[in-house]
Amino acid sequence: xxxxxxxxxxxxxxxxxxxxxxxxxxxxxxxxxxxxxxxxxxxxxxxxxxxxxxxxxxxxxxxxxxxxxxxxxxxxxxxxxxxxxxxxxxxxxxxxxxxxxxxxxxxxxxxxxxxxxxxxxxxxxxxxxxxxxxxxxxxxxxxxxxxxxxxxxxxxxxxxxxxxxxxxxxxxxxxxxxxxxxxxxxxxxxxxxxxxxxxxxxxxxxxxxxxxxxxxxxxxxxxxxxxxxxxxxxxxxxxxxxxxxxxxxxxxxxxxxxxxxxxxxxxxxxxxxxxxxxxxxxxxxxxxxxxxxxxxxxxxxxxxxxxxxxxxxxxxxxxxxxxxxxxxxxxxxxxxxxxxxxxxxxxxxxxxxxxxxxxxxxxxxxxxxxxxxxxxxxxxxxxxxxxxxxxxxxxx
Numbered sequence: 001x002x003x004x005x006x007x008x009x010x011x012x013x014x015x016x017x018x019x020x021x022x023x024x025x026x027x028x029x030x031x032x033x034x035x036x037x038x039x040x041x042x043x044x045x046x047x048x049x050x051x052x053x054x055x056x057x058x059x060x061x062x063x064x065x066x067x068x069x070x071x072x073x074x075x076x077x078x079x080x081x082x083x084x085x086x087x088x089x090x091x092x093x094x095x096x097x098x099x100x101x102x103x104x105x106x107x108x109x110x111x112x113x114x115x116x117x118x119x120x121x122x123x124x125x126x127x128x129x130x131x132x133x134x135x136x137x138x139x140x141x142x143x144x145x146x147x148x149x150x151x152x153x154x155x156x157x158x159x160x161x162x163x164x165x166x167x168x169x170x171x172x173x174x175x176x177x178x179x180x181x182x183x184x185x186x187x188x189x190x191x192x193x194x195x196x197x198x199x200x201x202x203x204x205x206x207x208x209x210x211x212x213x214x215x216x217x218x219x220x221x222x223x224x225x226x227x228x229x230x231x232x233x234x235x236x237x238x239x240x241x242x243x244x245x246x247x248x249x250x251x252x253x254x255x256x257x258x259x260x261x262x263x264x265x266x267x268x269x270x271x272x273x274x275x276x277x278x279x280x281x282x283x284x285x286x287x288x289x290x291x292x293x294x295x296x297x298x299x300x301x302x303x304x305x306x307x308x309x310x311x312x313x314x315x316x317x318x319x320x321x322x323x324x325x326x327x328x329x330x331x332x333x334x335x336x337x338x339x340x341x342x343x344x345x346x347x348x349x350x351x352x353x354x355x356x357x358x359x360x361x362x363x364x365x366x367x368x369x370x371x372x373x374x375x376x377x378x379x380x381x382x383x384x385x386x387x388x389x390x391x392x393x394x395x396x
Contacts, residue, residue: 231378
């Protein structure tokens with residue numbers, strides 16, 4: 001791909017009581033339209049559902065069925081696939097992940113210029129919670145230095161060479177966002193005997209009728225791909241060349257998917273309803289409950305530093321104020337700074353795609369645009385305003 005930042009983005013990839021004086025849904029329309037007109041976002045498709053179905057949808061600048069690179073919003077889908085295998089007894093959460101992916105037996109911790117064996121093995125649970133010790137080169141200076149020295153491949157190089165990166169801390173000792181879920185994608189393939197693309201289609205997308213979700217967008221649908229933009233230092237959004245649609249044989253469980261707002265909202269609705277939608281069950285209620293429960297104990301989500309500011313804004317806060325992590329989803333243990341219910345399940349993608357699943361208040365939302373850097377100040381404000389407006393509006 002010609003734009004390394006876009007390539008990284010694809011690898012990275014979050015019943016309400018309504019006030020009588022709440023604004024009507026048209027105020028959400030106005031908020032989004034103003035954001036596009038003021039070039040705070042280049043375009044947007046936003047959708048909201050409650051426990052009964054879709055209650056809001058609006059598209060500005062692209063059709064509602066535009067196809068977006070959803071980057072790290074792939075990770076929750078991969079996590080659901082892993083939990084399906086856990087339910088079948090084919091994978092155990094606290095088993096060393098090398099049981100299923102033998103290459104992980106050789107992983108080493110790299111610190112202080114030397115490598116050593118980890119004090120404890122990387123487990124499946126560590127990978128699902130980002131406590132494995134794996135990081136991302138664009139968020140970790142040590143890994144960035146190793147890439148610069150050509151000691152490990154860059155995530156921008158294509159293929160799966162970046163999986164050779166070492167751990168940067170011992171498993172279970174802290175939280176750091178990284179390539180863990182790409183390893184889980186490999187685990188799903190090894191355990192199921194299917195490619196990740198085939199597994200997702202058969203076990204998740206087809207049951208949920210997600211007909212516009214792919215790793216490689218078919219030629220007949222490529223005209224629906226949303227354009228991507230880069231915000232320059234002067235604040236202007238500049239259109240980027242469209243990236244070629246071709247497979248190198250590696251399906252990134254951490255960030256390779258393309259999808260639409262209607263499709264991804266069906267995934268959101270299924271999780272919000274406890275693992276089933278329209279009579280099709282993809283997970284048990286117990287598994288969904290486990291995924292939405294804090295799995296990292298006293299550890300907390302770290303602010304995301306950036307080694308590449310034109311790709312990710314350094315230290316930007318995530319919408320919804322998440323501070324904990326479940327199995328594949330960020331969680332907010334407090335509601336002090338967000339209208340979302342406690343332990344709302346959420347995540348985002350590096351090209352500024354967002355979702356949340358509030359099982360307590362039965363509100364799920366998807367907000368898709370396509371720009372870099374991730375969570376620049378203009379984007380952060382728009383997403384936060386949308387979040388608040390959803391909870392304030394009479395959507396039912």
